[in-house]
Amino acid sequence: MLQGFNKACVEECSLLGAPASGGLRAQAYAQMGDWKAAKKAMEEPRVLQWTCEHVGMTFPMLVDLGARQSSGEIDVLNLMGGASIMQHVVVPEDMGPLRFESSKLERKELPGRGLGVVAKADIALGELLIAARPIELIRPGDPDWQYQADMAYLEEVLTRRLLHRCMDCDASCIEEVFSLFDGQGHGARWAPHAWRSDDFALPMPQGAASAELYARLRGVVKHNAHRWPGKHPSSSLPAPGLGLWLWPPMINHALESDGRPNCAHVFVGDVMLFRATAPIRAGEEVLDRYSTPLADHFEFTLHTLAAHGMRDPVYEATAASWQALQEGFHGAPPPQLPAEKKPLAETLAAIERKVTWSNGVHSVVLPEYEALRDRYKASKSDSLAPPEVRALNLLCVLGFKFEGRAAALEWRSELARRLGLARPMHFAQVKLWAELLERFEHLKGSLSSKEEKLLEEVDSELSKCAAFWTLGRASMETSAGEWKQSFVDWARGSGYSYEWFSTVSLEEFAKQPSEL
Numbered sequence: 001m002l003q004g005f006n007k008a009c010v011e012e013c014s015l016l017g018a019p020a021s022g023g024l025r026a027q028a029y030a031q032m033g034d035w036k037a038a039k040k041a042m043e044e045p046r047v048l049q050w051t052c053e054h055v056g057m058t059f060p061m062l063v064d065l066g067a068r069q070s071s072g073e074i075d076v077l078n079l080m081g082g083a084s085i086m087q088h089v090v091v092p093e094d095m096g097p098l099r100f101e102s103s104k105l106e107r108k109e110l111p112g113r114g115l116g117v118v119a120k121a122d123i124a125l126g127e128l129l130i131a132a133r134p135i136e137l138i139r140p141g142d143p144d145w146q147y148q149a150d151m152a153y154l155e156e157v158l159t160r161r162l163l164h165r166c167m168d169c170d171a172s173c174i175e176e177v178f179s180l181f182d183g184q185g186h187g188a189r190w191a192p193h194a195w196r197s198d199d200f201a202l203p204m205p206q207g208a209a210s211a212e213l214y215a216r217l218r219g220v221v222k223h224n225a226h227r228w229p230g231k232h233p234s235s236s237l238p239a240p241g242l243g244l245w246l247w248p249p250m251i252n253h254a255l256e257s258d259g260r261p262n263c264a265h266v267f268v269g270d271v272m273l274f275r276a277t278a279p280i281r282a283g284e285e286v287l288d289r290y291s292t293p294l295a296d297h298f299e300f301t302l303h304t305l306a307a308h309g310m311r312d313p314v315y316e317a318t319a320a321s322w323q324a325l326q327e328g329f330h331g332a333p334p335p336q337l338p339a340e341k342k343p344l345a346e347t348l349a350a351i352e353r354k355v356t357w358s359n360g361v362h363s364v365v366l367p368e369y370e371a372l373r374d375r376y377k378a379s380k381s382d383s384l385a386p387p388e389v390r391a392l393n394l395l396c397v398l399g400f401k402f403e404g405r406a407a408a409l410e411w412r413s414e415l416a417r418r419l420g421l422a423r424p425m426h427f428a429q430v431k432l433w434a435e436l437l438e439r440f441e442h443l444k445g446s447l448s449s450k451e452e453k454l455l456e457e458v459d460s461e462l463s464k465c466a467a468f469w470t471l472g473r474a475s476m477e478t479s480a481g482e483w484k485q486s487f488v489d490w491a492r493g494s495g496y497s498y499e500w501f502s503t504v505s506l507e508e509f510a511k512q513p514s515e516l
């Protein structure tokens with residue numbers, strides 16, 4: 001019965017006598033995610049005892065925790081430890097409802113963008129913006145999940161799950177889901193009728209079981225669902241899940257003309273956290289980017305944008321310019337690209353052709369590696385285009401072969417540095433530094449002086465990431481050993497491993513001399 005609660009039901013609860021009225025309101029608010037209102041209702045006379053008797057002994061503690069978390073009191077380092085214990089599948093329920101949206105954020109109509117999230121007041125670098133558990137999440141291994149299922153299948157499954165919740169009259173869930181963009185608009189075209197105490201049934205959505213309801217849910221899923229970096233339950237191989245969160249998808253995509261995104265997000269188990277990666281002034285839009293900076297082909301981002309019905313003319317022009325250079329374009333480099341990128345693009349294209357024909361990097365010879373290395377160095381910039389990601393991935397494996405393992409470590413660090421410039425504090429950067437630390441730990445005792453120096457950098461970069469994502473707690477309150485344990489375990493266990501460096505065994509890596 002309680003799952004039918006929504007705002008209208010709260011009014012109805014008020015008609016009951018005390019303390020049941022307060023107890024039911026507390027429960028209703030809790031279900032609607034308004035933990036501060038739930039706590040207020042709990043403070044009414046005799047409500048605490050009523051909820052202990054009728055709801056459960058742990059309910060008051062949950063409300064208290066929920067209210068503190070909704071004020072931003074969230075111990076992220078602790079959550080990371082909890083997620084690691086649960087194999088990164090979930091943050092244990094007793095760690096709280098974890099629902100926080102900064103009071104400095106508001107949702108606003110923006111020309112050409114539908115609704116977006118805008119700062120109501122100045123936001124400082126590093127401020128927590130959002131913490132959210134999913135409304136619904138498909139995890140690999142769930143009964144309705146399928147091995148090697150594509151995104152279209154996962155979208156269908158997520159839609160069906162939401163439809164079931166609609167039909168079960170999960171009113172607060174339905175209100176949240178339909179507040180999201182469905183491809184046409186938001187909200188109000190469907191609202192549950194107000195539940196009255198003399199009703200014999202819970203409110204049903206208008207058009208329940210109709211094709212229209214299904215189509216709207218499908219639209220919400222298509223435009224708002226986030227891929228979740230899951231693992232296959234038995235093999236632990238990467239296997240994405242798909243989930244719907246409430247506030248995270250309200251944030252629009254930063255086009256190239258918007259500049260760098262001003263926030264970043266991570267998954268801690270099933271919880272999404274967003275922080276500001278730059279100061280955001282009152283009135284400015286909060287922007288994330290719907291693609292990974294590790295994308296090694298422009299098409300990856302272009303397809304993501306197309307799936308959202310969006311285009312980015314600057315990105316498209318950059319993609320076309322790189323493609324022209326790689327296809328052997330003669331003449332001056334296209335205007336979108338600095339002149340130094342031309343030799344890099346040409347050398348990369350030549351090596352990639354060879355690698356494809358010979359089915360592997362074994363055919364690449366030292367002068368080719370040296371040419372790619374020198375041209376990469378001559379063309380370095382703050383942005384990171386997919387061909388540069390590919391160049392760095394190739395340099396890492398070729399550096400290992402021709403110069404020794406210190407070169408591979410250096411090239412991988414270079415990829416992490418470039419990620420830090422292009423998309424500060426993006427999870428990919430955190431993951432790469434954490435993985436590097438793992439390699440160094442395995443090599444302990446046999447490090448060359450070059451590697452010792454690199455280790456210092458890895459340690460320092462990882463500390464900065466930890467201080468950022470744990471809101472300074474990692475560096476201030478806990479000893480170095482403790483934060484490292486929780487933060488690094490979380491970073492290593494979450495997300496996906498990436499390219500050759502992630503897959504080469506620690507033993508094989510250690511066998512290669514530091515310098516050849």
Ligand SMILES: C[S@@+](CC[C@H](N)C(=O)[O-])C[C@H]1O[C@@H](n2cnc3c(N)ncnc32)[C@H](O)[C@@H]1O
Nearest residue numbers: 112113114115181223224249250251252253308
């Ligand atoms: C996850 S929703 C973001 C919130 C959405 N704007 C809304 O009105 O609720 C994604 C959709 O927002 C729109 N969108 C996001 N970023 C945009 C941008 N930079 N320019 C134009 N439309 C954008 C696209 O329609 C996209 O499919």
